Amino acid sequence: MAGVSRQSRRDLLKVGALGAAASLAGPSIVRAAPKAMTMMHESSFIPPYDAFFKNKLAVAYEKATGIKINYEVVSVGSLLTRVTTTAENGSGPDMSTVGFNWAYLFDEKLIDVSDIAAEIGKEGGGWYDNAQEAVVVNGKWKAIPYANIGQLMNWRTDWFKEAGYEKFPDTWDELLEAGIKLKKNGHPFGFELGHGFGDNHGWLYPLLWSYGGREVEADGKTIVIDSDETARAIDYCRRLYKETMVEDCLGWTDVSNNKAFLSEQISCTNNAESILWLAKKDFPEMAKVIDQSQNPTGPKGRFHFLNVQAHAIFSHTPDKQAAKDFLRWLMKPENLGPWYDVAVTYYQPFLHKYDDAPMWNVDKRNIPYRDAVASAHLPGWPAPLSRAQVEVIAKFVVIDMFAQACAGKSTKDAIAEAKQKLTAIYKA
Amino acid sequence: MTVENRGWHVRFLKLWLPLGVSLIFALFPFYWMAITSLKTNQELYSRKLTPLYVHNPTLKHYIDLFTETSFLEWTWNTFVVAVISTAISLIFGAMLAYPLARIRFAGAALVSFAIAATYLVPQPLLFVPLADLINKLNLNDTLTSVILTYPTLLIPFCAWLLMGYFRTVPQELEDAARIDGASRLQTLIKVVLPLCGPGFISAGIFAFTLAQNEFLYALIFLTKTEVRTVPVGAIAELVKGDVFYWGQLMAAALLGSVPVAIIYSFFVEHYVAGLTAGSVKG
Numbered sequence: 001m002a003g004v005s006r007q008s009r010r011d012l013l014k015v016g017a018l019g020a021a022a023s024l025a026g027p028s029i030v031r032a033a034p035k036a037m038t039m040m041h042e043s044s045f046i047p048p049y050d051a052f053f054k055n056k057l058a059v060a061y062e063k064a065t066g067i068k069i070n071y072e073v074v075s076v077g078s079l080l081t082r083v084t085t086t087a088e089n090g091s092g093p094d095m096s097t098v099g100f101n102w103a104y105l106f107d108e109k110l111i112d113v114s115d116i117a118a119e120i121g122k123e124g125g126g127w128y129d130n131a132q133e134a135v136v137v138n139g140k141w142k143a144i145p146y147a148n149i150g151q152l153m154n155w156r157t158d159w160f161k162e163a164g165y166e167k168f169p170d171t172w173d174e175l176l177e178a179g180i181k182l183k184k185n186g187h188p189f190g191f192e193l194g195h196g197f198g199d200n201h202g203w204l205y206p207l208l209w210s211y212g213g214r215e216v217e218a219d220g221k222t223i224v225i226d227s228d229e230t231a232r233a234i235d236y237c238r239r240l241y242k243e244t245m246v247e248d249c250l251g252w253t254d255v256s257n258n259k260a261f262l263s264e265q266i267s268c269t270n271n272a273e274s275i276l277w278l279a280k281k282d283f284p285e286m287a288k289v290i291d292q293s294q295n296p297t298g299p300k301g302r303f304h305f306l307n308v309q310a311h312a313i314f315s316h317t318p319d320k321q322a323a324k325d326f327l328r329w330l331m332k333p334e335n336l337g338p339w340y341d342v343a344v345t346y347y348q349p350f351l352h353k354y355d356d357a358p359m360w361n362v363d364k365r366n367i368p369y370r371d372a373v374a375s376a377h378l379p380g381w382p383a384p385l386s387r388a389q390v391e392v393i394a395k396f397v398v399i400d401m402f403a404q405a406c407a408g409k410s411t412k413d414a415i416a417e418a419k420q421k422l423t424a425i426y427k428a
Numbered sequence: 429m430t431v432e433n434r435g436w437h438v439r440f441l442k443l444w445l446p447l448g449v450s451l452i453f454a455l456f457p458f459y460w461m462a463i464t465s466l467k468t469n470q471e472l473y474s475r476k477l478t479p480l481y482v483h484n485p486t487l488k489h490y491i492d493l494f495t496e497t498s499f500l501e502w503t504w505n506t507f508v509v510a511v512i513s514t515a516i517s518l519i520f521g522a523m524l525a526y527p528l529a530r531i532r533f534a535g536a537a538l539v540s541f542a543i544a545a546t547y548l549v550p551q552p553l554l555f556v557p558l559a560d561l562i563n564k565l566n567l568n569d570t571l572t573s574v575i576l577t578y579p580t581l582l583i584p585f586c587a588w589l590l591m592g593y594f595r596t597v598p599q600e601l602e603d604a605a606r607i608d609g610a611s612r613l614q615t616l617i618k619v620v621l622p623l624c625g626p627g628f629i630s631a632g633i634f635a636f637t638l639a640q641n642e643f644l645y646a647l648i649f650l651t652k653t654e655v656r657t658v659p660v661g662a663i664a665e666l667v668k669g670d671v672f673y674w675g676q677l678m679a680a681a682l683l684g685s686v687p688v689a690i691i692y693s694f695f696v697e698h699y700v701a702g703l704t705a706g707s708v709k710g
Contacts, residue, residue: 091563265475
């Protein structure tokens with residue numbers, strides 16, 4: 001990927017070779033293993049996923065090495081606060097899940113894991129290129145990506161069929177056309193345009209990219225939001241909102257579209273797997289007529305939202321090698337594979353070894369999640385991770401640009417305001 | 429229209445109607461929590477059924493709350509933390525408030541201002557240094573961590589409320605006690621404090637409620653399920669990604685608010701007296 005500083009395959013092999021050499025020399029170094037280490041995770045949407053780590057993986061590791069792994073679960077939305085406290089104070093859990101751009105945010109507080117990343121990549125059939133977007137900082141892997149939580153189009157097959165669509169529209173224009181018909185039939189769309197944590201970014205950034213729009217160039221400095229491509233994306237978004245959606249999407253957060261979909265208010269939204277998962281549990285009849293598809297394609301291609309989940313080791317950890325050894329063990333196929341299986345594709349691997357894993361056959365409707373990984377990017381793409389990019393996300397600059405246009409602002413004014421905010425942030 | 433009838437209408441319009449509206453306004457959230465906790469998930473998401481009452485009541489959410497989470501432990505932890513931190517805050521708050529209300533000394537105004545300023549410092553500014561302290565004391569994941577940190581919010585609050593109340597106690601009563609030979613401390617304990625019951629009750633109830641509802645410190649310092657308080661435990665285990673377990677959340681919220689409601693109902697008269705007395709000059 002252009003602009004993202006990362007290691008070449010040769011570098012990784014070198015590091016891997018050094019790691020192997022070090023491990024051969026290892027037995028001569030006597031090191032007292034820690035009695036326990038703590039791994040911090042955000043409470044999983046799939047409860048058995050947390051239970052599997054706690055009851056199977058941690059137990060197996062203790063049995064094999066004598067090191068107890070405490071599994072600390074933090075509530076959804078609270079992990080960043082806990083990671084901040086842990087990193088700033090230099091004490092607390094030894095390892096944590098990090099997401100989004102946190103590897104950059106806490107760069108100095110996380111240790112370099114490039115050596116084990118190379119080994120894991122080699123063993124796992126190679127990394128997806130974009131996995132590195134979120135975890136490689138200044139050429140060093142600061143976390144080991146273990147999954148993407150993808151965002152796709154969730155739609156009602158029965159209502160689309162009524163409107164004459166046997167399969168999901170392939171382009172944004174076709175989606176608009178379908179949406180107009182479905183709204184006329186009493187089945188509007190509903191896409192988040194508010195200040196939630198994922199479902200807004202999940203479709204608005206891919207929409208912008210698929211029309212060729214960007215907020216900043218790959219150099220991470222040149223603001224390019226003010227372009228014809230951005231204007232076309234905004235004009236499209238405004239039409240999609242006005243002609244296909246329920247009005248209150250402007251104030252939605254991530255929970256709103258799940259509720260609207262499951263209460264049969266809307267026929268299509270952009271979401272992770274949670275809608276289908278909950279429908280299977282509580283609304284089995286509805287689950288039969290739900291499907292999931294990749295985002296539509298635009299003039300410049302098809303894109304998705306990258307939602308990386310990665311494991312990082314804090315620099316305050318007393319025994320860094322022990323923590324690395326654990327991550328290395330965790331990412332071995334015999335441990336990682338069953339853990340993925342428990343969540344049935346909710347967590348999509350970044351290693352090609354799992355492209356044809358049995359979990360993809362459990363429900364064919366989940367396969368688009370696998371296919372979407374390769375075209376997923378972080379907000380701010382194609383620029384590398386930076387503090388400015390983090391601030392743009394935190395202040396919902398791009399989201400608000402689209403939302404304000406849908407609420408009535410002219411395309412020109414919406415872009416001008418976004419440009420002003422981006423300039424202030426990137427120049428600061 | 430008879431006089432009695434007119435009287436009934438006036439009474440209805442001036443008393444019962446506003447009272448009824450206020451009651452509905454105050455109790456509707458509890459009603460909403462109660463009916464949501466008794467609905468099936470199918471009913472919760474249904475747009476065809478009237479949402480204002482329960483069509484097919486179920487106790488499943490309560491059963492799940494008690495069997496699949498550590499709700500009872502969280503409730504006990506919350507109670508322990510709230511009671512102890514409130515007690516600590518009332519004792520230190522009274523020790524701070526009395527001299528500021530009664531004794532003239534240099535810098536009293538500055539100290540009063542500092543108390544108000546301390547109370548106004550936002551928690552997000554304090555949690556990182558406090559977390560550092562808690563780590564150094566090795567108190568992470570213990571109830572002691574929040575029992576010690578909550579008073580940083582509660583003591584200034586209690587002191588400020590009690591200062592107003594102490595000023596309402598007539599100075600002559602203290603002077604009489606001093607003339608009879610009581611020391612300053614004896615005057616405080618035997619004369620002033622017994623007269624300030626309502627003030628302590630109102631400060632105590634407020635402090636208890638704040639401690640019971642506190643979220644940020646509990647989130648930072650209490651990460652293990654077994655030591656969590658209700659606000660953090662419920663959010664951590666009943667909100668999964670973009671899916672909220674509404675039934676269990678509402679059951680937890682309803683049960684979590686019951687203790688405070690009971691306390692309020694017992695002390696409501698003293699509580700109101702304490703608030704109003706503290707709001708006027710003595």
